[in-house]
Amino acid sequence: MTIRELYDIIDGNYDQAVRVMKSEKLIDKYVRKLKNSHLDDMMEEAYGTMDAARLFESAHAMKGVCSNLGLDALARAADEITEEFRPGNPRRLSDEEALIKLRATVERYRAAVAGIEQYEAGC
């Protein structure tokens, strides 16, 4: 699997990743680090208690990292959660609706990590 194929599988924006990291080698280097970031665990832990502050922090972190890696779909999902739980913002979703979004985001993140692991295995 090439890195471009990986990006296709995990719904990433390879061209954006190139814009940030300039070389395939660096994209390779940093995308591998994603699986060690445990941003999914942070988010899962936060939605276990529906702690708004921690939900905001975890979503914000995921958004930043994913946007730098060109994982646009994940970054957008994390952005929606960030805005939902940003201190001072009015809540738009009920907890149940938010929970659905949170779980979906974690799932999507884990799918991306699984794709990266497949990519690593194929290298």
Next chain:
Amino acid sequence: MIISKQLKKPQLVLIVDDQEINRDVLGMILEDYYEIIYASNGREALAMIEQYKDRLSIVLLDLIMPEMDGFEVIARVRGDEFLNSIPIIVLTAERNAELRALQMGALDFITKPFDMHEVILARVSRIIELSEGRQLISAAEHDQLTMLYSRNFFFEYANRIHHYHPDWHMDAVVLNIEQFHSVNALNGREFGDKVLRTIGDEVRAFLSETEGIASRIEADRFAVYCTPQADYEALLERFQAAVNALSRNASIRLRMGVNPWREDVEPVLLFDRARAACNLVRGDFKSHLMIYDEEMQEREILNQRLLNDLRRAVEEKQLVVYYQPKYNVQCDPPRLSSAEALIRWNHPELGMISPASFIPLLEGNGQIGVVDNYVWNEAARQIAEWQEKFGVTIPVSVNLSRVDVFDPQLEQRLVDLLKEHGLDYRSLKLEVTESAYTDNAGQMIELINHLRARGFEIEMDDFGSGYSSLNMLSCMPIDVLKMDMAFVRNIEHSEKDFRLVEVVLDIARYLKVPVVAEGVETQRQLDMLKDAGCELIQGYFFSRPLPPEEFERLIQAELETERKSEA
């Protein structure tokens, strides 16, 4: 030439982000240009900022982080006087956060994702450059020892006050340490610096209570531009007390000059005068404060005018040489022996100016050499003219000032002058004041030895008016001792003074040199001096200083007396 760009210091960048990938990606963008260090949360960042505060060029700071967020870091850094000059750029993607961070003191922002490398590099570089420039300006703005303004900034700010706030009436105060070099020499430079810092602290404390600015304008000279104070004596005592508290063993004395506000007087001039006032109490053991007043200003204006006019005075022969005769009183009747050349300035607008008004001034600024030279030339010309007219030589004494001692051409110039007028060395006698001897003893003795070896006669002028020492007399090669008029003034009424005159005459006898008594005004004084063995007399008793044409009458009278005695 080394250009400033080559002297750029290594630039250290701290990247703060809780996500390793973000830190790494940003580090990757900057690593070719900067040394990078990382922190993963606000608390860690603060510790590193503290640790690297002297080297850190910039902090790139994520805002949303666990433990301590970026806003808290900004607040802590901006609130710390030792850290607040370190620039911060925030890493964010949110408009609200950007605004808040900028309002708190962040200088710029970088948005995530970090996909515009050139923009990021440009922003980091620009902020570092601005910040270094600001730090350089800030360092130049203050004297690092006292933290008062440096001289240039002080005068710039004083000028702004003067020009833009003409209704603020500000006095100029100059504060100086008496013999500061001795304080340093005796107690060490470190202690000297402590004294300067203490004064700086006290000046700043004073300025926290009153409106004003201050600077250490030179080594141990402070300038304070402040609203008028009711009691400057008390202010000086306040500064003095702070210095006294430093050490019981060191005796340090401050002196102060004040120039009260005057409309339309620029700060630089205001401070020049405050400094002049401060210099007037240099070495004064009783008074340490001087307020510049109108009399001082008038004197200063006159002095400046005289200094400006001197060259023209020489060119236009406004300087007139008068001659005061010296008589040998051991003859009967007394015989005209020689004369002393005395300068007068016939100023076209100010009238006749006494030498007391301009000689000390010219001595002070070194221009006395111009006048000396003028007098030597005039006197030599006059001696030659009288020789031709009357067939006799009237030796004339002229002054040799302290500054002349340093003229390497002096001896040759005097020799050339005599040659030009066909005079022998004894025609032009050289008077050197006692203080000139004491100030440059070694150099003076060497010069005088040379001149005497040539055949010049040296007269010690004003003997007894300064700090004479018998030892000095034994070392100095002289041909005539001129006793200062202060000795003569009271001999009629004070036995003690007369005894002193006798002592001087005894010393001269011991040295085998004749004495000229100056300032003799009465017959009684003359008789007493003559009886005591004094050979030569100068003073109003015989004649005041005369212009050449009047002096010629004395020569004619002398020649008449000679003819009669021969007949």
